[in-house]
Structures are given as structure tokens and as C-alpha cells.
Amino acid sequence: MRILLWIALASALAGCANVKPWERGYLAKPEMGFDSDSAQARNLQHIYSSKEAAHGGYGVGGGGCGCN
């Protein structure tokens, strides 16, 4: 059910906006990226996944550690 809702949301988003290429100057700024500092995000996720039970959401594979 959750997956169906998610797909419905994705479909709705796909049809809701059309930002033209020449309107994307602000979106192109590095701080608007989702992982503008990926090395730091990677370090932090590694620490959090060794101190908390939750993990995932950011990608797939890797990160195996005896600290978990």
C-alpha cells in the first residue's frame, strides 16, 4: 500500500512542474544539491549508522562495518 502511494506521489510530481532550462540558475547552486558535500555526508552516515538502529534511504550497497 505504501509503495502504491509512493508511486502515485511520483507520478503526480512528474506532471506538476516544468521549469525551463533558463530558469534553473538558482537550482544550479551547489548548496541546492542533495549531497553537495558527499564526503562529509558519507562520514556522518557512517557514524550515525554505528550509533543508531536506523539506516538506508540514501543509496544501496556498501558500508559494512563491525561497528554496527
Added chain:
Amino acid sequence: MDAISNAKLAVQALAGAALALPVLMLPVQAGQLETARGGIKFLSYSEKDRMEANSPLLWAEAPLGENFDVAATVTLDSVSGASPQYVSNRSGSPVHTLTSASIIEERREAGVKVTRHFDEGSLGLGASASSEHDYLSQSVNADMRFDFNEKNTTLAFGVGETNDRIGSSTQPTLDEPRTTRDYLVGVTQLLTPVSLVQSNLTYADGNGYFNDPYKYTLSYFLNSRIPVMQRDTRPDGRSSAAWLTRYRHYVPAWNTALLADYRYYRDNWDIRAHTFDLGLTKELARGLKIAPSLRYYTQSPARFYASSFTNAGDLGSSDARLSGFGAITASFKLIYAMDERTSLDASFARYRQEAAYRLGGNGSEGFPTLNANFLMVGMSRIF
């Protein structure tokens, strides 16, 4: 800036992390790289009265031929100090006891990823491996990205497999496997000229050895001087799902980018967790930015978590990380672009775990409050 440059940069920002793989969380680009880039990041993590970890990370990426990129990362973690070993209620209430100060333990990790770019998407293949004296991990993954709707929308799919081998310095004969398969489906959507959103759903299915071979619980009861000893014993499978949604909004009048992230997590150990991130990045002057942020995390306990056990059972763990608690991180970051090619950054964060921080306030009894500091410094350069 002309329209073509705007479009190209926007696509890069759009897909900056459509698939930010933990195995290789480098600045993934939508289009092929034009030049090589690289950097170093140093993390110092320090817990009050407990462990310390120092982790230098090196990363580099470069274009390869007309349609390929290659990226690589190397990390070395050095951990020292004390960590929780067992829980005892001998004093009348559960107390977490630490190991004596340990020698330095090291973990090495390396990863590589090759990406093939197409007009309307990309295909990436990655592999990574890490080793510790009592833990080996190998991982492979693949991801695909499809841009459409005039590159307003990007769909991402990923699959990965991680194979681990778990040992123990206190049980030399221990050599147990664990295999985890991960799946990801995600969408990144431009909403307006100043806002975009990304939503990823990941599912992980793990089978094998999940126990912590170093942890156990001693439970004393009335009229008994001999405690019940419960070794850390967990199910031999763990399935989890995480739903992460991230929003970015730019306020031109303030030269500020706002971020809001939320992740919902659940697994078949009955753990439910919520993670909230709020932050901003403000450009103060040419080349100088500040980025304060707040993170809140809360989780419910695993169904087999307890701080004492009447009888040693098939399942049972007093690992505080499986209990009910909450955590808050407050951080501040400075970013300085020395020139068009070189950037420096420094961050400081305070992290605190506490039972009372759990959403609703009913954290697990005897939870050991944790205070830690993060210090990170980095440099990146375009070649």
C-alpha cells in the same frame, strides 16, 4: 550566465544525489565530468568518557573517454577508547559497563565506481570492500537514472549486494557470514525555479549473523548470587525499509538555500525511527558561506531488547542502540572558496543521545546518555 550553462548546471544539481550511494558517496553528476576533481576530508569524532574515531577520506573522480566517468574513494578509520560491553542490574538498576580502554583498531575501506552517460540518463556500476581485524565486507551495486519531462524529473533505480564475514577477538573460532541485498527507487523533481524535491524508497533484506559477539547481559534476582547470563542473540534475518524525502528551497533575497529532510524507517525487529534535518546555507560574501543545521532522531526499541533477562533465551540483547531513545545534533559549517578551483570547509557538531529525547519521552530504562563532538575539515580541488 547563458541558458545552456544554466541548464547544464541545473541538471548536475538535480541529479547530485539521485543515487548517492553510501558505497561511494562522491559528488555524482548527471552529465559527464569535464575535468578531474579530488579532495580530502578529515573527521574527528569524540565521545565524552568513551571512544574516539579519526577518519581521513580521500576521493577523486575523472572523465574517461567520451561517455564514461570513474570515481574512487579510500578511507581509514582509527578507533580507540572504551565502548559498552555488558549490562548488569547488580546494583538494583541496569548499568552499562564499558570495556577497558582498547588499543587502536583500524578499518580500511576502498570503493570504485564507473558510470556510463547517455543523452537521457546513466548507468553506474560500483564495488567496495572494507576490512577490520574481526570484520570483512565486500559490496557491489548498480544504478540507473532516467531523465525525462525536459529534465524536470529524474527516476533512479538501484540494486546492491553486500557480503560480510564476522569474527571476534574474544571468540577466535567465530567466522560467520551475512548477506544483505538492497534495492532503491527514487524520484527527483524540479518544482519551481527555486525549489526541488527528492524522494527515495530503499529496502534491505539481510540474512546471516547479526549478533554482537562482544556484548552480553548479567541479570541478578532476589536470593541468587549467580546471574543469568544472556549473550547478545538476535534474529538471523533483518528486513528494513527507509523512505527519505529531501526538499531544497532557495531564497534569492537572502542568498540562502533552505533544506528540510525527513526519513521514516521500519524493520522486522519492530524498530520504528524518524529522522528530521533542518538547515540552511547562506552566502555571506563572495566565496564565504555558513551552514548551520539541526538534526533530530528518535527510535522505538527492538522487540527482543531488554536490560535484564529472567532466563537466558533464544533472543535477547541489551545493546543500547536497539533500545528506545532520541538524539539531537546541532552543527555549524564554514565554506570558503579560495579561488575558482579550490574550496576549504570546516564543521563542528555536538551530538547527544538521551532516553528522554525519544518522541513521546518514554525511552528505555537505564539508557546511557551519550555526548559526542564531531570536527570535520576538508579541501576539494578541480584539476
